[in-house]
Amino acid sequence: MVAIFGILDRDDIADFFLSKIEDSVLSNVIEFLRALRLLRLVHLSTHMSTLRMISDVVKDSREQLFFLMFIFAFSSIGFGTLFYIFEHSPGCGPTSIPDAMWWSSSTITTLGYGDLFPVTNPGKVCAVVCSIMGVLAISLPLPAIVNSYQRVKNREKIEKMRSRILALPTASTTKNAKTIFFMFDDRKAWDFMR
Structure with a gap:
């Protein structure tokens, strides 16, 4: 493992000299080697017990985190579509379903930027249910993650x-x-x- 990081260090030195070369294939290789520098973070994490602990907690609670991401994705698509149906009107409301999904994502996470908001009664009901779904989606797997x-x-x-x-x-x-x-x-x- 140490040899890999030595190679990456040599890459830094060689990068200075090779950055002047205009060859497209060689420049692609250099870009790839630059991206490999991110592996240093992995090397750094082996020395930091806090990062190791967070990594262990994430590994230990994979199922709960997958559940959380699944609920967020499903709710974002579903509530975004409903919000678009209820609130779409010319000159007002979301202009597309992805725009409405942006609204539902910010509502599910309880951020609520305020760039989009419901005006109609069905849209307001959708917003309340979306907000409650977000709170429940966060609170259900949280005890298992804390136990982990x-x-x-x-x-x-x-x-x-x-x-x-x-x-x-x-x-x-x-x-x-x-x-x-x-x-x-x-x-x-x-x-x-x-």
């Missing part, structure tokens, strides 16, 4: 405790390590010690 964060945080704490206990001179045997671990951990989470 708590699990990842507890796993990290137990791993730190495990490494400290195993570093103790008296923890040279597994039996001693178990005894010491149970003195500090009232949940009996020895499974993480294995």
Whole structure:
């Protein structure tokens, strides 16, 4: 992995000299190598425990996040279409369904920019239901995501405790390590010690 980042560093130096070349194939290769510099963020994340924890939480709660994105997409399309049907009139309201989907997306996320707003009664009902749907869509998977964060945080704490206990001179045997671990951990989470 380190060799890849060394190559990317060499790319920075070579980029300065090769940027003057006008060859289209070579310039495409250079553009691709420039895009590879984004891999440095991946390398940086291995050193930052917070980014690692966020990554673990996102991996752990993939299903909930997928559910959230699905509900947002479905609601945006559905409420955008309804809003267009209810509010479309010449010179007023949304000019197209994608324009109405922009309105529904900002309403679902409870931002509400104010560039579009309902005027008719059916449009107002659509706006209220869209707003409530957004609040429900955010609030339903949120406890599961919070629980996932708590699990990842507890796993990290137990791993730190495990490494400290195993570093103790008296923890040279597994039996001693178990005894010491149970003195500090009232949940009996020895499974993480294995």
